[in-house]
Amino acid sequence: MRYLARRLLHATLLLLAASFFSFAILQSAPGDYFAPMGLNPQVSSRTIAGLRSRYGLDRPLPVRYGHWLRGVFNGDLGLSFAYNSPVAPLLAIRARNTLLLTATSMLLAWLIAIPLGIWSALHRGKWGDRAGGAFASALLTVPDLMLFLVLLLVAVRTGWFPTGGMVSTAFGDLNMWSKIADIARHLLLPALGLALATLPPLLRHVRSAMIEVLDAPFIRAARAHGIREWRVLLRYALPVAASPLISLFGFSVATMLSASLLVEVILSWPGLGPLLVDAILAKDVYVVIGAVMLSSVFLVAGNLFADLLIFAADPRVRVE
């Protein structure tokens, strides 16, 4: 419990620091949401000043940050200028969609990486391992943007997958199972793209972690006792190789989140990505800060979850 409390305190401090810096950086950027209105001769400077005053943009930075922080503790993330609505509900729907995409991709990536990495480690140096290594290296050299564009091209050319959105136009008329199938069909392409983008490092890490453990003397000792290969893997190698892989899982959340913003924009997945891009272009500050903070929360939560998993899996961490 003390470990959890300590980790939670760290996470809170980290989020506070992230919120302050993103707030400061965004506020120090030239111009604001109302600046382009100045180009319109029909809008007077008094009107613009009035709008700035109404939304609190004329106040000093620490005051605005304090006001925003107070709001956050009451569940209010500020107001979107572009949508003229509170940021929190706007982000909630998008965050849910991003979570669905990233969780599915992460599951898919790890489900491919773990068995393939173990298989490569067991057949190291053989043609299958070398082919896997070449595939991972090739995938690593392809920029994410290119990968997503190729997937989009495949979807357009073949017509096998929807090319955008999260649901079909007739979604409302479908029964529950058809709704689930419809979302899954829309989810497949972006989830696959995101999984492929994050797969190469995972694959190489699983392989090297397994090779390291399989070469350890305690595995050789078990083999000298006549242990069967499947038991070596399940009882010996996997639990010991799990610790570095769980840490990697925490890091992969960060990679996946940043890659998801790109895939969402290209494959039109209605997540935080397109909302964030639009908000940055329009200087809709509270939406930007809200989206950045939400990403940070996902990231911190992912790492916290990984830490707790390591705490549960590795007894060495539990020693005071």
Next chain:
Amino acid sequence: MTSGLESNAKPIEPLLRVRGLGQQYIQRRAFSRTKFCVGAFEDVDLTLFSGQTLALVGESGAGKSSLARCMALLERPSAGTMELEGENLLTLDRKSLFRIRRRIQMIFQDPASALNPGLPACEIIAEPLAIQGEGTRLQRRERARQLMEQVGLDVRWERKLPFEFSGGQRQRLAIARALALRPSVLILDEVLSNLDAPNQDLILKLLAELQSSHALAYLHISHDLRLVSQFADEVAVMYQGKIIEQKRTRELFASPSHFYTQQLLASVRSVESILLERSA
């Protein structure tokens, strides 16, 4: 182990005998499909007797550890025969090999990496019994506790994990695990080299006690000739993958015949003479 004392009544029947043993590893050249052979050792003849210690000495890269792995049945040698009480182990099928593994056990150099870091002491010792399907869980635990006592570890530490033990205690744990299956042959691969002098002494004493109480045959790989002179009945010197000389310990130290053995002994003596000079 007879602590340098040589017994005149050498058992007639050898326990483990290897003849013409050789091992080659196939490697591939970088950026090429060409394969080539690297010989780790060749034409090795060794004989181990119950209750006796054969020390294998030689420089790094001489092929000692590869030979140990082959003799512990962890690798299949590319040439030669290996007989345990007259039974050729290299012609055995998988099932018979599984049965025979309990007779030959190996203890590794680094006790920290030789023990599963996720298992408590008791389970580490009982694991060979579980692998070989011996006894119930309770019986295995009881045997593990007995072994802990035998190697001088407190049974109250049975739930402790390897990292909670000191280096010497970990090596005792590794010894207890190796003894779990009541083997006849123990292959000790530089088991003292990671320990400090007091711990080396304690482990040597423990190994000597266990040898006399269980009539164990030891193949003790070491590069420390001073220690070898204390515990070995016979010494085999390995150089560039071959056994170049094999004699009773006293005989080898008194009259080394091969140039490399003479060099090895000279290096030990020169350190001693330097110390003598300094103390003078």
